[in-house]
Amino acid sequence: MAGNGNHYTYRQREYLKQLVIEAEVQRFTMEESLAYVHAKLKLPVSERYLYTIKARLKRGAADRLDKLAKDRSAYIAEFFKRIDEVKTYQKELWLRYHLSRDDAAIQVSCIRELHQLSITLANLYEIMPQFTRVAGAVSYETNIPDNNEEAQVTAAGSA
Numbered sequence: 001m002a003g004n005g006n007h008y009t010y011r012q013r014e015y016l017k018q019l020v021i022e023a024e025v026q027r028f029t030m031e032e033s034l035a036y037v038h039a040k041l042k043l044p045v046s047e048r049y050l051y052t053i054k055a056r057l058k059r060g061a062a063d064r065l066d067k068l069a070k071d072r073s074a075y076i077a078e079f080f081k082r083i084d085e086v087k088t089y090q091k092e093l094w095l096r097y098h099l100s101r102d103d104a105a106i107q108v109s110c111i112r113e114l115h116q117l118s119i120t121l122a123n124l125y126e127i128m129p130q131f132t133r134v135a136g137a138v139s140y141e142t143n144i145p146d147n148n149e150e151a152q153v154t155a156a157g158s159a
Contacts (some may be wrong), residue, residue, distance in 0.1 A: 008018070012041065015040075015041060016037065016045065016053060017053060017056075017057065018039060019036065019037045019040050020033070020037065020053045020057065021040060021057065022036070023036050023037065024054070024057075027028065028086075030047060030050065033050060034050060037050065040158070041079065043099060079128070080154065082110060082124060082126075083121065086117050086120050087121070089117055090117050090118075090121075090156050093110045093113050093114050093117070094110075096110055097110040097111070097114075
């Protein structure tokens with residue numbers, strides 16, 4: 001039967017999984033997903049096989065979450081991958097900025113995106129202590145009382 005997955009190569013199956021994820025992110029209907037996958041993969045895919053892939057992706061997500069919950073280094077590694085990803089985007093935008101010397105609109109767009117990526121990167125570094133603490137890692141955060149502790153100190157001092 002065409003599109004049941006048995007005749008795809010490993011690379012085609014991996015690409016198909018990625019296409020299904022993209023279709024999900026874009027909230028495609030089943031018909032739109034099938035058309036999208038077929039247009040990109042250039043091979044027939046059945047609706048049943050698409051459902052099978054979606055089910056596998058859900059199980060895979062649960063397995064990944066379980067691994068992250070049990071393995072603090074995997075959890076932290078994912079966090080650092082996001083930081084590296086933002087830095088890669090910044091590099092790419094700087095390259096595009098410099099290659100677009102004659103197009104001010106592209107340069108302004110690059111600067112806007114670089115600014116947003118800088119904010120994202122700063123936010124990632126800001127939440128890093130909490131993130132790594134959640135993962136069970138040692139936190140080097142200074143000992144700053146939260147609002148509740150501060151209120152207790154203030155109340156005790158005025159009594």
